[in-house]
Amino acid sequence: MRFSRLAAIAGTGLLVLGIASCSSTGGKPRESEGGGGGGTVDTPRVTIAMVTHEVPGDSFWDLIRKGAEAAAKKDNIELRYSNDPEAPNQANLVQTAVDSGVAGIAVTLAKPDAMRAAVQNAEKKGIPVVAFNAGQDAWKEMGVKEYFGQDGYIAGQSAGERLRSEGARKAICVIQEQGHVDLEARCAGVKNTFPATENLNVNGKDMPSVESTITAKLQQDPSIDYIVALGAPFALTATQSVKNAGSSAKVGTFDTNAALVDAIKNGDVQWAVDQQPYLQGYLAVDSLWLYLNNGNVIGGGQPVLTGPSFIDKSNIDAIAEYAKGGTR
Structure with missing residues (x-):
């Protein structure tokens, strides 16, 4: 299995360069500042839940959320973000999203076994689920439609x-x-x-x-x-x-x-x-919009890799501007 992954990535090699604060209770997202998004589509407004295992204070998740918000703004989506580092609590947040009748769910699967029942409850109700950031070995057998992240x-x-x-x-x-x-x-x-x-x-x-x-x-x-x-x-x-x-x-x-x-x-x-967390958040939300509005599924049953790429002194100046803007 590891060999097949290596073979899959060998043709492309390592990516050289890739394309804020979070609430534990979710709700309406704050306004995004920069970082893309473009105009807004004219499709009907729907609600999508994003549920992560974020540990409060870890700035990595600011990048995830900023990408998700940019996609939500572009796609006329109400994004409900919530997080809990404890897997049982994260699973409860997913179940809450299911019970509230959201149109789609984007979730991280850091502890897949604890998340399985809630994710499958979403699928039983016809709510599409995509995974990102964690759970690359588990998403497919759980019935999740797409995965965005690095191996x-x-x-x-x-x-x-x-x-x-x-x-x-x-x-x-x-x-x-x-x-x-x-x-x-x-x-x-x-x-x-x-x-x-x-x-x-x-x-x-x-x-x-x-x-x-x-x-x-x-x-x-x-x-x-x-x-x-x-x-x-x-x-x-x-x-x-x-x-x-x-x-x-x-x-x-x-x-x-x-x-x-x-x-x-x-x-x-x-x-x-x-691993380009901004891109992970963006693709997770945008892919749900594509599925809901056009039946698209990205990746052909394979994970969509957003990394790895190395950042060091040789290319840090090219990344610095984006990092200061909160998107890298």
Whole structure:
């Protein structure tokens, strides 16, 4: 299965460059500022729910939501966004959306087993469901119509190859939510191409704890010369842990935000693997509009990949303007 994924992506290679605050209770979205959207279609106005596993304070989700809002504005959609990092609570939010009679649902599947019943309840009521960001291995067998995101394992392999090319000797891969299928897949991919990798589980809901845990690990094992974080806020925290520990370890990461731009420019963070979250949010909403209004299904039964691509000093200037605008 892994081989087939690699074969599927090999023809295209890695993408070089890809094309704010969130509420836990949903409701009418705030006005989008820039970031595309264009004119509004004249199709009937419908309501679509987007339900994610966002941890409050993680700026990654601002990009997801901004893309979703841009598509909703263009497509004359009322977008109801809600989130909860605990899978049973997220499933309850999906069920609430089903009970309210929304026209479609876009959902992340970080813990697919916990989401299965609610997703299938939507499908039984004829409500189309698309998945994005997490659940690349589970969406199809759950009956979900489309998936938008990167393959975490392939992205991890790319990061591991980068470590090897840079001459790293030992790395830690920092997982901020144990059991999250996509995060686990990323670290498994890193270890596949860079075997001298050890997973380090941290509590992503407590950033001071993240900092102290990474610091302690670096002090305990001075041979660690690379930290791979799985989110921009955790990468920025890891740079402080490096200083705390008096370590010379370098930091690379998955995902971006505006603050990470300066960190890459000044060398605190070496690179970021970008899965284009704005694009994920945009495509999730836009695909539901296409299905509802024209019966279109994107991807031919295969995941639509939005990454991985690398952002580093060689191309950060091209990304910086978009990052400051909140779309990269």
